[in-house]
Amino acid sequence: MQNYELMVIFTPVLSEDEFKTVQKKYTSFIAENGGEVVHENPWGLRSLAFPIRKKTTGLYWVAEYKAPSDFNEKLKIQLLRDEQSMRHLIVKLDKYAVEHNEKRRNGAFSTPKDKVEA
Structure with missing residues (x-):
């Protein structure tokens, strides 16, 4: 499985509510096809x-997931068919990159807002 x-x-x-519903739709689509959502x-x-x-x-939504390499074509087709989706990448x-994302989620990197408050 690739990241x-x-x-x-x-x-x-x-x-x-519709935005949350469409997020759950794609999260469950990834899970149903043998993938795993790591972070959204x-x-x-x-x-x-x-x-x-x-x-x-x-409305922007970013999800990090693990899935087999052949899954991405199914996901692209699903996103292209969805009228609510304007663009995807x-x-x-x-x-x-996986290591960097993990560190960022755990707060290893400070943001400029954190420096101002400190």
Whole structure:
């Protein structure tokens, strides 16, 4: 099983409940196909660098998961069929990226906001 990171930009017209539902939909899709979600991070509403489908904002969601390599094609097809998904990006993580993400989740890296408060 390989490590991957998925970033999806969903349409901004989703309500908070619909956004959570679509996150659970893809989390369960990964689990049903032999994968395992390691970590997920909903970024929420962000501005886009350029308009997509005449929209200037989008709901961002990032998930780190482990899955067989042939699973990504199924996931891409599912994301392309979903009208709520505007864009997606799947990145294969090497061992250094996995280690870095683990350290970041455990708070090994301080953020500029932490330095100001200290």
